[in-house]
């Protein structure tokens with residue numbers, strides 16, 4: 056259970072919502088877990104602890120067992136996979152080694168996009184699952200269905216990975232977030248229990264300076280956010296030589312790729328180590344750094360990680376997730392690109408696959424003609440009707456091209472709806488931003504083979520500061 060989850064079920068007035076969050080944060084951890092999590096959470100938490108010491112053979116046996124179990128389940132209960140397996144002459148119950156999976160075809164985003172329910176367990180009514188819409192970084196919207204177990208299991212993994220640097224759900228932390236709604240109102244920040252949450256919706260110099268003061272006063276142990284947000288924040292600290300942060304144990308980044316230049320900047324500005332996490336909405340992979348090194352360690356108990364050839368010199372992460380049996384992604388080409396990978400970590404000794412730098416996107420913001428940064432992440436393109444893929448392109452302030460790959464039934468009316476939705480997202484900044492829609496046949500990948508949602512040609516840091 057997280058801040059966002061609580062917000063959803065506490066649909067009360069702003070004051071009542073804050074009070075509910077406060078009470079939640081004050082509950083002792085054990086009570087909180089017993090109230091909100093199922094037995095799966097406890098079982099997995101214990102298993103994760105134990106598995107940290109497993110050697111390669113023990114882990115390999117476990118992986119074969121899990122893979123066999125998941126794929127047998129898919130064969131029995133998901134007709135789409137049944138057909139794929141049969142076509143490949145693949146029999147999951149006969150798996151002897153992970154090499155046996157080589158004959159299976161990859162699952163692409165496009166395979167799932169048009170009819171996501173086809174990879175859902177046929178016995179489960181969709182309405183009983185948590186539906187999640189994601190536009191994600193790739194600009195290809197997907198609808199996902201999660202069972203309750205997978206959500207609890209996710210929290211067990213998150214706790215375990217963050218526990219490597221001493222973080223607990225009770226730690227005092229500042230969290231940067233897309234936008235914050237309290238009751239029906241958009242607010243700049245909220246504070247409850249050990250958390251200060253800051254909205255990244257619109258950022259001006261004045262707003263950032265105020266945030267720096269608030270963080271100084273709050274004295275967090277950890278700061279969490281997307282690398283792009285943290286970069287804007289820390290560039291501001293550096294540029295204006297604001298007094299240095301002290302006593303922060305780590306800056307935790309997630310969701311986007313953390314670039315090495317960003318890491319250096321964050322370490323310098325916040326005066327602590329950076330710890331990056333990796334996750335997929337599709338629940339096919341999760342990873343994080345370790346106590347002793349900066350590579351992303353993919354947790355083998357969460358999913359099987361393989362690498363497929365893509366553009367020369369790069370590999371694409373292919374994942375098979377073990378934790379969401381309701382809608383398993385099997386041999387899934389995630390669109391995440393890496394240059395190099397290792398079988399284990401020589402620093403901590405874990406038998407986890409480790410990747411160095413992920414080649415992700417750099418800038419997550421658009422900039423309007425008054426030089427206000429507009430955070431585009433809340434703009435889940437799944438909300439746009441009949442759009443197969445989209446991408447924003449910007450090379451001058453206040454002007455943006457939105458490229459759209461339309462579906463067959465896309466109409467003029469959809470264009471009107473998209474413009475209206477964009478207006479809502481831009482909010483008070485709408486007049487300072489001109490977005491032109493263009494219909495295209497396809498959107499090309501970046502030079503590293505990655506599909507990106509925002510092609511930002513301007514150096515935002517150079518411009519803004």
Ligand SMILES: [Zn+2]
Pocket residue numbers: 344345346347348352400401402403404405
């Ligand atoms: Zn390690």
